[in-house]
Amino acid sequence: MTRFAPGTKERIRSLIEVCRLEEQYLQRTDSRLFAIALTPSTIESLPQNDILAERVDAFVARFGRLQDTLGDKLLPTFLILMEETPGAMIENLDRAERLGLIESADDWATIRKLRNRMIHEYVKNPSELADALNAAHEYIPALRASLEAIVQRISARLSITD
Secondary structure, eight states, rough: OOOTTTTHHHHHHHHHHHHHHHHHHHHHHHHHHTSSSOOOHHHHTGGOHHHHHHHHHHHHHHHHHHIIIIIIIIIHHHHTTTTTOSSHHHHHHHHHHTTTTTSHHHHHHHHHHHHHHHHHHHTHHHHHHHHHHHHHHHHHHHHHHHHHHHHHHHHHHOOOOO
16 A cells, blocks of 8 residues: 555645635536627627626636646646656646546647637637637536546545545
């Protein structure tokens, strides 16, 4: 049986809890935001529509936070638990794909780029922002599936039930 550093299980439980909360908040915001079609003309109305603007802001923040926590914290922690050395993000994503934790490392790279597109295109280009938001919306199931796959593997490895 592998021995883990003191506090390892607590840290992992905390990371899982944070990811689950972030996923729940993202899902709720996603449901409210995408109750309407997000088109370039809808996005052009943001300066006059505070509710929509706040939903877009919340979606962008929550989407980014979940993918950051999964990719930058939980995945490297998982790799350490598997007695591997985490590497650069693309290496970690390639390893996660080979382990069946994510469907596609390329899709995850796209997910990571979407956050930047949503932030940088926010003010300049309604069409680009609408495209990025809609693409991010389509990737939420992939984020959720990755979270579940990682949690299942960690739970089995550490006998954690959440």
